Amino acid sequence: MAAKTLPFDRPLIDRIISDHPTPFVLYHEDGIRQRVRDLTAAFAWNEGFQQYFAVKATPNPHIVALMAEEGSGADCSSVAELITCERLGITGHDVMFTSNNTTTEEFAIAARIGAIINLDTPHHIDQLLQLEQMPEMVSFRFNPGPERQGNVIIGDPKEAKFGCTREQIFEGYARCAELGVTRFGLHAMVVSNELNVDALLQTAEMLFDLAIQIHEQTGVAVECINLGGGIGVAYRPEQEEIDIAEFGRGVQALYEAKLTPSALPPVRLMMENGRAMTGPFGFLITEVINQKTSYKNYVGVDACMSNLMRPGMYGAYHHISVLGKEDAPAEQTVDVVGSLCENNDKFSIDRELPKTEVGDILVIHDAGAHGHSMGFQYNGRLRSAEILFSDAGEVREIRRAETFEDYFATVDFDSVKCSRDQTAQAL
Numbered sequence: 001m002a003a004k005t006l007p008f009d010r011p012l013i014d015r016i017i018s019d020h021p022t023p024f025v026l027y028h029e030d031g032i033r034q035r036v037r038d039l040t041a042a043f044a045w046n047e048g049f050q051q052y053f054a055v056k057a058t059p060n061p062h063i064v065a066l067m068a069e070e071g072s073g074a075d076c077s078s079v080a081e082l083i084t085c086e087r088l089g090i091t092g093h094d095v096m097f098t099s100n101n102t103t104t105e106e107f108a109i110a111a112r113i114g115a116i117i118n119l120d121t122p123h124h125i126d127q128l129l130q131l132e133q134m135p136e137m138v139s140f141r142f143n144p145g146p147e148r149q150g151n152v153i154i155g156d157p158k159e160a161k162f163g164c165t166r167e168q169i170f171e172g173y174a175r176c177a178e179l180g181v182t183r184f185g186l187h188a189m190v191v192s193n194e195l196n197v198d199a200l201l202q203t204a205e206m207l208f209d210l211a212i213q214i215h216e217q218t219g220v221a222v223e224c225i226n227l228g229g230g231i232g233v234a235y236r237p238e239q240e241e242i243d244i245a246e247f248g249r250g251v252q253a254l255y256e257a258k259l260t261p262s263a264l265p266p267v268r269l270m271m272e273n274g275r276a277m278t279g280p281f282g283f284l285i286t287e288v289i290n291q292k293t294s295y296k297n298y299v300g301v302d303a304c305m306s307n308l309m310r311p312g313m314y315g316a317y318h319h320i321s322v323l324g325k326e327d328a329p330a331e332q333t334v335d336v337v338g339s340l341c342e343n344n345d346k347f348s349i350d351r352e353l354p355k356t357e358v359g360d361i362l363v364i365h366d367a368g369a370h371g372h373s374m375g376f377q378y379n380g381r382l383r384s385a386e387i388l389f390s391d392a393g394e395v396r397e398i399r400r401a402e403t404f405e406d407y408f409a410t411v412d413f414d415s416v417k418c419s420r421d422q423t424a425q426a427l
C-alpha cells in the first residue's frame, strides 16, 4: 500500500505542541495556494474562468482570504458564510450564493453583497421580486434527476432536494427575461468527492447541451456556466487524485465541440470546489491518551468525532499515521476512538497500525474539509484550534480553541433555579 506523505516533520509538530495543546487542525498553506493555482491554470484557456471556494468546507476567514489572494472567489450557502465574505471585502461577482430552502432575508443579504445568485427553483423568483431591486444577473441550478446517476456522497439526483427540473429551468429563464433580467448563468452540482474524471466531464457536457437548448427555446444566452464542485480527495493511500490539468483539457475539448460552433457568445466557466481545495491540506493532530483491550483493541485519542465526524457519519476512511513511525510495520489491529458517549465516535475500525504508546502523536489525514467545520459540542467537547503553517516555517494560530467560557456563554447561570435541598448533599 502506498504511504501518504506528510508535508511537515516531527520538530515542527513538537514546536507547535509546545504552544498549543492537542487536538488541533493543522493546515498547509502552500498546498492550498498551489491547488488554487493548478485549477486556475487548468482553465486558463477559458477567458474569465473563476473558481469559487465552497466556504462550508473550511469556513475559516484566514483560509478564505488566502484563497482570495490567489484569485479565488467564494461560494456561500448561508448568511454566516456571506458575512464572512463581506467582512473580508470579498463582494460582488466574486461571491456566489448557492442556497436551497432559502428565505427572502437571505436573498436580500446576498443581493446587498452583490453576489451572483443561483436559484434552486423558479419559485424563488417571487422572493427576488420582493427585494429592493431585482438582481442584474440570475442563475438557475439544474438537477438532471433520472438523466444522471450521481454518486455515493451526494446521492441519486432524483432523490436530491437540490435544483430544478428541465421544464422548470426553461420556465425560469423565460420568466426572468420577461421581468427584465438581462444577465444569466447556469449551474449544476451533481457529484461530490468524485475521483473519476469522466463523471465530472459528463456534467460539463450536460450543461453545455442545456445552455444551447435554453438559448434555442427561450432566446436567453447564458454568459456563464458553473460546473459546480465535486473534485474528490484521494482519502485512501491506494486511490489516485484527479489530474486537474487533464480535467481542464477534457472540458476544453467539450467546449470546443459543443459551444464554439453554437450560436452562443463565448461563455465564462466557473467552478465551486470545496473539498479538493483544502481537504488534503488539513491534518488533525491528536495524542494517544489511553489504550485498552476488551473484546477488541482500542487506541484512545484526545480528539473525538466532534473534531472530524466523517468517519462516524459516513463510515468514511481517513488515513492515520503514527508520527515518527510512518514507515514502521503494522503490528496491531485497532479501533482509534474518541471519548464521546457514542459508539460511532471512532476514527477508524480494525485499522492496522504500528505499535502505539500513550503519548504518541497520531496524524489523521485529509481533515482539511468538512472537519472542523462540522464540529459540534456534544458531551461538552469543545472545538479545537486551527493552525496554519507554511513551508517557510511560519506557524499561525488562525482560530483559537474554544474555552468553557465559550461553552457556557449562552446560558445565564444566575437565572437557573436549582432548588435541590443543600442539606441532602451533605449526606
Ligand SMILES: *Cc1c(COP(=O)(O)O)cnc(C)c1O
Pocket: 054, 056, 057, 075, 077, 098, 189, 191, 192, 193, 228, 229, 230, 231, 272, 273, 274, 275, 276
Ligand atoms: C458543497 C457544495 C459545493 C462544494 O462541493 P465539493 O464536493 O466540496 O467540491 C459546491 N456547490 C454547492 C452548491 C455545494 O453545496
